[in-house]
Amino acid sequence: MKEQQTAALLEALGSQAQQASYQLASLSSQQKNRLLKAIAAALTENSDTILAANQEDISQAKENGLTPALIDRLLLDAPRLKAIIADIDNVIALADPIGKEFDNQLLDTGLRLSKRAVPLGVIGVIYEARPNVTVDIATLALKTGNAVILRGGKETLNSNRVLCQVIRQALTSLDVDANAVQLIDNPDRSIVSGLLRLDQYVDMIVPRGGQHLQRLCAEQSSIPVILGGIGICHLYVDEHADLEKSIDVIANAKVQRPTVCNALDTLLVHRLVAEEFIPRICQHLHTLGVRFVGCQQVLDIVDAQSELSQVIDMQLVQEGDYDQEWLGLTLGIRVVETIDTAICHIRRHSSGHSEAILTDSVHKASHFMNQVDSSAVYVNASTRFTDGGQFGLGAEVAVSTQKLHARGPMGLEALTTYKWLAWGDYTSR
Amino acid sequence: MKEQQTAALLEALGSQAQQASYQLASLSSQQKNRLLKAIAAALTENSDTILAANQEDISQAKENGLTPALIDRLLLDAPRLKAIIADIDNVIALADPIGKEFDNQLLDTGLRLSKRAVPLGVIGVIYEARPNVTVDIATLALKTGNAVILRGGKETLNSNRVLCQVIRQALTSLDVDANAVQLIDNPDRSIVSGLLRLDQYVDMIVPRGGQHLQRLCAEQSSIPVILGGIGICHLYVDEHADLEKSIDVIANAKVQRPTVCNALDTLLVHRLVAEEFIPRICQHLHTLGVRFVGCQQVLDIVDAQSELSQVIDMQLVQEGDYDQEWLGLTLGIRVVETIDTAICHIRRHSSGHSEAILTDSVHKASHFMNQVDSSAVYVNASTRFTDGGQFGLGAEVAVSTQKLHARGPMGLEALTTYKWLAWGDYTSR
Numbered sequence: 001m002k003e004q005q006t007a008a009l010l011e012a013l014g015s016q017a018q019q020a021s022y023q024l025a026s027l028s029s030q031q032k033n034r035l036l037k038a039i040a041a042a043l044t045e046n047s048d049t050i051l052a053a054n055q056e057d058i059s060q061a062k063e064n065g066l067t068p069a070l071i072d073r074l075l076l077d078a079p080r081l082k083a084i085i086a087d088i089d090n091v092i093a094l095a096d097p098i099g100k101e102f103d104n105q106l107l108d109t110g111l112r113l114s115k116r117a118v119p120l121g122v123i124g125v126i127y128e129a130r131p132n133v134t135v136d137i138a139t140l141a142l143k144t145g146n147a148v149i150l151r152g153g154k155e156t157l158n159s160n161r162v163l164c165q166v167i168r169q170a171l172t173s174l175d176v177d178a179n180a181v182q183l184i185d186n187p188d189r190s191i192v193s194g195l196l197r198l199d200q201y202v203d204m205i206v207p208r209g210g211q212h213l214q215r216l217c218a219e220q221s222s223i224p225v226i227l228g229g230i231g232i233c234h235l236y237v238d239e240h241a242d243l244e245k246s247i248d249v250i251a252n253a254k255v256q257r258p259t260v261c262n263a264l265d266t267l268l269v270h271r272l273v274a275e276e277f278i279p280r281i282c283q284h285l286h287t288l289g290v291r292f293v294g295c296q297q298v299l300d301i302v303d304a305q306s307e308l309s310q311v312i313d314m315q316l317v318q319e320g321d322y323d324q325e326w327l328g329l330t331l332g333i334r335v336v337e338t339i340d341t342a343i344c345h346i347r348r349h350s351s352g353h354s355e356a357i358l359t360d361s362v363h364k365a366s367h368f369m370n371q372v373d374s375s376a377v378y379v380n381a382s383t384r385f386t387d388g389g390q391f392g393l394g395a396e397v398a399v400s401t402q403k404l405h406a407r408g409p410m411g412l413e414a415l416t417t418y419k420w421l422a423w424g425d426y427t428s429r
Numbered sequence: 430m431k432e433q434q435t436a437a438l439l440e441a442l443g444s445q446a447q448q449a450s451y452q453l454a455s456l457s458s459q460q461k462n463r464l465l466k467a468i469a470a471a472l473t474e475n476s477d478t479i480l481a482a483n484q485e486d487i488s489q490a491k492e493n494g495l496t497p498a499l500i501d502r503l504l505l506d507a508p509r510l511k512a513i514i515a516d517i518d519n520v521i522a523l524a525d526p527i528g529k530e531f532d533n534q535l536l537d538t539g540l541r542l543s544k545r546a547v548p549l550g551v552i553g554v555i556y557e558a559r560p561n562v563t564v565d566i567a568t569l570a571l572k573t574g575n576a577v578i579l580r581g582g583k584e585t586l587n588s589n590r591v592l593c594q595v596i597r598q599a600l601t602s603l604d605v606d607a608n609a610v611q612l613i614d615n616p617d618r619s620i621v622s623g624l625l626r627l628d629q630y631v632d633m634i635v636p637r638g639g640q641h642l643q644r645l646c647a648e649q650s651s652i653p654v655i656l657g658g659i660g661i662c663h664l665y666v667d668e669h670a671d672l673e674k675s676i677d678v679i680a681n682a683k684v685q686r687p688t689v690c691n692a693l694d695t696l697l698v699h700r701l702v703a704e705e706f707i708p709r710i711c712q713h714l715h716t717l718g719v720r721f722v723g724c725q726q727v728l729d730i731v732d733a734q735s736e737l738s739q740v741i742d743m744q745l746v747q748e749g750d751y752d753q754e755w756l757g758l759t760l761g762i763r764v765v766e767t768i769d770t771a772i773c774h775i776r777r778h779s780s781g782h783s784e785a786i787l788t789d790s791v792h793k794a795s796h797f798m799n800q801v802d803s804s805a806v807y808v809n810a811s812t813r814f815t816d817g818g819q820f821g822l823g824a825e826v827a828v829s830t831q832k833l834h835a836r837g838p839m840g841l842e843a844l845t846t847y848k849w850l851a852w853g854d855y856t857s858r
Contacts, residue, residue, distance in 0.1 A: 022776075026799060105821055111810055113820060118802060120832050199647065203832050218628065218651045224833040225653075245855035252857035347451075358855070369850055370455060373547060381540055381853030390858070391542060391849065392534055403549050403632050403846040404653040405833040417832040420820065421798055424810030426674035426787065428681035429819070 003190075010194040013149055013182055014201030017122040020177035021147040025119050027176075029096035035174055036139055040088040042170040043135065046162070047081055053162040054131065061155055073129045074156055084132050091139045094394045097413050098145050101421075110427055115418040119145035120203045123415065124195050126151045126217065127208040131159040137206075138167055138181045140395055144415040149202065151184040151192060161185050196221040203417075206398055211325070226410070228400040231261035231353035232325050233383040236342040236368065238359035239270040243277050246358045247284050253356070253382040255288045259327050261399060262354050262386040266322055266332035268342040274298075274335045279305050282333075286312040290329045293317045297335040322349045339364055343371045350374055352401045354383040375401055375408035432619075439623040442578055442611055443630030446551040449606035450576040454548050456605075458525035464603055465568055469517040471599040472564065475591070476510055482591040483560065490584055502558045503585050513561050520568045523823045526842050527574050530850070539856055544847040548574035549632045552844065553624050555580045555646065556637040560588040566635075567596055567610045569824055573844040578631065580613040580621060590614050625650040632846075635827055640754075655839070657829040660690035660782035661754050662812040665771040665797065667788035668699040672706050675787045676713050682785070682811040684717045688756050690828060691783050691815040695751055695761035697771040703727075703764045708734050711762075715741040719758045722746045726764040751778045768793055772800045779803055781830045783812040804830055804837035 027035070043050065054076040061071050076084075097117050104114040123146050127133045134152055141148040152160040160183055168178040184191055196205060196217060205225045207217040217225045235253055237246055253264035269277055278301045282292060291313035294302070299316055302309045322332055322345070336342045339357075346355050356378035357368040365379040376386040386408060388396025393411030400406045406414035456464070472479065483505040490500050505513075526546050533543040552575050556562045563581055570577040581589040589612055597607040613620055625634060625646060634654045636646040646654045664682055666675055682693035698706055707730045711721060720742035723731070728745055731738045751761055751774070765771045768786075775784050785807035786797040794808040805815040815837060817825025822840030829835045835843035 022800070025802070107819065107821065109814070109819070111814060121802070197648075222647045224831065242855065249855050249857050256858060365852075371451070373454070373550070373848060376849040376851065378851045378853060381851055381856040382858050384858040385538070385540060385851060385853075385856075386849070390536065390538070392536065402653065407846055408849045417836055419802060420805040420815070420837045422805065422807045422810055422814060423794075424807060426671065426678050427810040427814075428678050429685060429811050429813040 006188065006190050006194055009186070010191065010198055013184065014122070014198045016179035017147040017149050017182060018201045020179040021119065021121045021145075023177050024142070024145040024147055024180055025121075027145060029098070032096065032143055032145065033092045035142055035171065035176060036088050036092050038170040038174055039139065039142075039167050040085050042166045043081070043085050043088075043163070046166045047078065050081060050159065050162050050166065051076060051078065053158040054156070056158040057156050066155070070129065070155075074131065074159075076131055076159060080132070084135050087136065088139050091143050091395060094143065094412060096143065097416050109429070110425060112423040114421050116421055117416045117418050120415055120417050122147045122149065122202045124149045124151070124198070124202045124205045124223065125208065126192060126195070126205065126213060128153040128210070128213065129155055131156045131163060133208060134160050134163045134183075135167070137397070138164075140397055140412065141415065142180065144412050146415055147180045149182050149184065149195065151195065154187045157185060157187065192216075193220055196223060199223045208398060224405070226398055226400050226406065226414075227402045228398045228410075229261050230325055230351045230401060231263070231383075231386075231399070232265050232323065232349060232351040233262060233353055234266050234268060234342075234346050234350060234355045235264050235383065236268040236336070236339070236346075236355070236357045237270060237273060237277060238339060238357055238361065238364050239272040240361035240364060241273065241358040242360055243273060243280070246277070247281055249356075249358060249380070249382050250281055251284060251288060253384055254285060254290060254331055255329065256382075256384055258329050261325070262383050263327070264331065264383055265324065265326050266334065266345075266349065268334050268336050268345060270339070270342075271297075271335050271337055275301055278302065278333065278335075279308055282312050282314070283308060285331065290331050291315075292331050292333055293321050294333040295335060298333045301335075325351065339367060343368065346372055346374070353399065354378070354386040356381060356383050375399070435617065435619050435623055438615070439620065439627055442613065443551070443627045445608035446576040446578050446611060447630045449608040450548065450550045450574075452606050453571070453574040453576060453609055454550075456574060458527070461525065461572055461574065462521045464571055464600065464605060465517050465521050467599040467603055468568065468571075468596050469514050471595045472510070472514050472592070475595045476507065479510060479588065479591050479595065480505060480507065482587040483585070485587040486585050495584070499558065499584075503560065503588075505560055505588060509561070513564050516565065517568050520572050520824060523572065523841060525572065526845050538858070539854060541852040543850050545850055546845045546847050549844055549846050551576045551578065551631045553578045553580070553627070553631045553634045553652070554637065555621060555624070555634065555642060557582040557639070557642065558584055560585045560592060562637060563589050563592045563612075564596070566826070567593075569826055569841065570844065571609065573841050575844055576609045576611075578611050578613065578624065580624065583616045586614060586616065621645075622649055625652060628652045637827060653834070655827055655829050655835065655843075656831045657827045657839075658690050659754055659780045659830060660692070660812075660815075660828075661694050661752065661778060661780040662691060662782055663695050663697060663771075663775045663779060663784045664693050664812065665697040665765070665768070665775075665784070665786045666699060666702060666706060667768060667786055667790065667793050668701040669790035669793060670702065670787040671789055672702060672709070675706070676710055678785075678787060678809070678811050679710055680713060680717060682813055683714060683719060683760055684758065685811075685813055687758050690754070691812050692756070693760065693812055694753065694755050695763065695774075695778065697763050697765050697774060699768070699771075700726075700764050700766055704730055707731065707762065707764075708737055711741050711743070712737060714760065719760050720744075721760050721762055722750045723762040724764060727762045730764075754780070768796060772797065775801055775803070782828065783807070783815040785810060785812050804828070
């Protein structure tokens with residue numbers, strides 16, 4: 001695509017989205033919910049077309065030799081589509097954060113001042129694979145009165161095109177500007193770079209994808225970016241931990257769903273319990289299919305038990321292993337001298353997502369909570385809880401690992417901002 | 430400076446600041462206030478050295494032929510330094526937002542979940558000219574448990590060096606890591622670019638300076654940036670405005686302090702009152718030293734009154750004039766057909782800082798407040814109110830014109846984030 005064409009396309013996308021955002025900002029909660037209902041109905045009505053389009057993506061994926069795991073992520077079948085549509089009902093049921101006024105004050109000058117929650121405006125979302133994100137993000141954005149520009153993965157281009165078309169038709173049927181939801185369906189990569197510089201029109205960029213995408217956005221975007229979804233998560237087994245109870249929590253954190261961001265990556269074990277605990281936890285996790293990379297001390301402990309060392313898959317940790325988000329059944333294990341060694345390890349290697357301590361000592365628990373600065377810090381619980389649904393947010397836009405605007409699981413409020421409103425009587429300063 | 434040296438300098442700055450931030454995060458409110466008191470005392474004690482260093486900056490500035498207005502901005506004399514020190518008492522008196530726990534929930538899983546307000550960590554501040562910013566930002570950051578890396582203008586390098594040194598000595602005297610406050614005193618510009626990429630250590634960048642600095646940070650930073658302080662502010666005189674009362678408000682907005690960001694830049698006047706009002710307001714503002722750029726209709730109205738047209742300084746508006754932050758006694762004036770023309774003008778030309786409507790119509794007032802999306806929107810009040818002090822925040826870190834994290838005047842809370850804390854009982858998902 002020529003540079004000029006790209007620029008014109010981006011200019012159109014941006015200005016259309018902004019224009020649509022003005023209308024969306026003035027819709028009532030009921031109007032927005034009617035819109036979401038219409039979208040759910042339209043998706044149901046057009047199920048066959050949607051599934052057929054997805055089949056094209058799947059055929060293409062098979063032709064291109066994608067792995068079965070990845071193909072499964074792309075797949076939409078009737079039950080999955082139904083679940084996606086059912087999720088819209090959940091979004092309808094959520095309270096609308098928009099329009100709320102708060103922090104009201106009467107100032108000495110006579111001004112009546114308040115803040116009002118308003119939509120951000122235009123949100124750009126760049127995501128990979130799963131076509132459910134298209135519906136998910138579009139509905140969350142509309143619920144909060146925001147326009148969206150979507151850029152999905154090329155692997156689901158056909159599915160996304162049809163999904164977006166159906167959503168836009170539903171908007172039009174209720175006299176809402178269809179440009180409230182726009183899809184960039186041109187696979188040219190320069191469009192992503194262009195989108196990241198469209199600060200005149202776009203208020204926030206949400207990259208939902210791997211490390212590479214996150215870095216690209218952080219480095220190239222002139223628009224505020226919500227980084228997230230990368231979890232290098234730690235669990236520290238303190239000398240005062242109940243070792244028996246700890247085993248289940250660690251197993252839950254590691255194997256319940258190893259491919260997600262809140263799954264456990266590195267286990268830190270206090271030296272005073274290492275000799276007793278490490279063989280037990282390795283034995284248990286091994287039966288669940290886990291392989292290990294451990295520090296020299298871990299290897300020594302395991303090697304001392306020749307039966308165990310012969311069955312489990314244990315490698316010496318390599319440079320960079322502690323900075324890996326494993327997204328699979330590998331677990332790093334390290335013996336630490338003290339709780340502060342564990343905290344230092346976490347500060348150095350964590351992505352700021354979720355960390356936990358297992359201990360019966362209140363003192364140690366508090367110290368860990370105070371000193372570890374990640375989006376979620378747990379005492380005696382699995383890192384797997386870091387999730388919008390679990391945290392009672394009703395929806396999850398993303399899990400932010402940065403500190404500004406929103407941290408951890410992001411609900412609808414993260415798609416809002418506020419403006420200050422002041423009523424005077426021809427008041428001067 | 431060689432690239433390698435710069436990289437080593439930045440690495441040291443960043444890692445030292447981060448290290449210091451861990452200590453700061455665990456200080457109690459009283460400890461932080463004691464620290465601020467020690468800084469105030471040390472600045473008082475070292476007043477002579479500080480003023481002497483500033484005199485060096487002033488001599489240099491005169492040698493370099495800086496304008497008297499700019500030299501005045503650089504100047505520290507005894508009363509100004511006293512005022513800066515007195516401001517520290519105000520910061521001490523503010524409530525400490527850190528440590529507050531909120532949004533507590535008991536989840537179905539048995540987890541006790543809450544959010545705790547915590548410092549951001551490390552803040553990088555890039556600013557121009559005024560040496561008061563050095564003390565101001567350092568104390569606000571310390572109050573909220575944040576470490577800062579300061580990069581002041583080269584025009585006040587000597588002042589900033591001494592101020593920073595005195596602050597660091599006060600920190601050391603109370604066993605607080607002096608690297609909580611670090612100054613980049615090397616004028617090499619590549620250090621700024623490097624600072625903007627130091628995302629491993631720095632959590633937020635605050636540029637306090639003009640358009641050029643803001644763009645540089647937006648475009649180059651891989652760290653979240655708080656843009657702000659650029660105000661292209663509008664006042665719309667509706668057909669239902671009380672014209673007599675409007676004159677004072679407009680004069681206040683324009684001339685009370687024309688060099689600041691909340692001063693008025695463009696006056697929009699409804700066509701139905703234009704013929705009556707424009708000559709009156711021009712006459713009045715002219716006596717206060719204001720010059721005008723107007724649309725053709727404004728010129729026609731003024732030209733029809735030959736006496737007025739001979740005395741006032743009125744030019745036809747040029748391309749780009751409506752996108753100017755005047756920072757002086759120039760005022761743009763445009764006649765608009767309807768309130769919606771005014772709103773469109775604001776959407777197109779505003780920097781999202783402060784806008785006002787003057788009207789006696791509730792309907793028009795509400796419409797304007799709903800449709801105009803700037804950080805502060807006023808009915809019947811001067812735009813000059815947009816200010817942390819006026820809004821009861823007690824302090825002002827900056828005035829944000831972006832929508833994420835903080836909008837409008839930023840108080841201490843804007844220097845905080847939160848982390849989610851969860852207590853379980855060896856709880857699995």
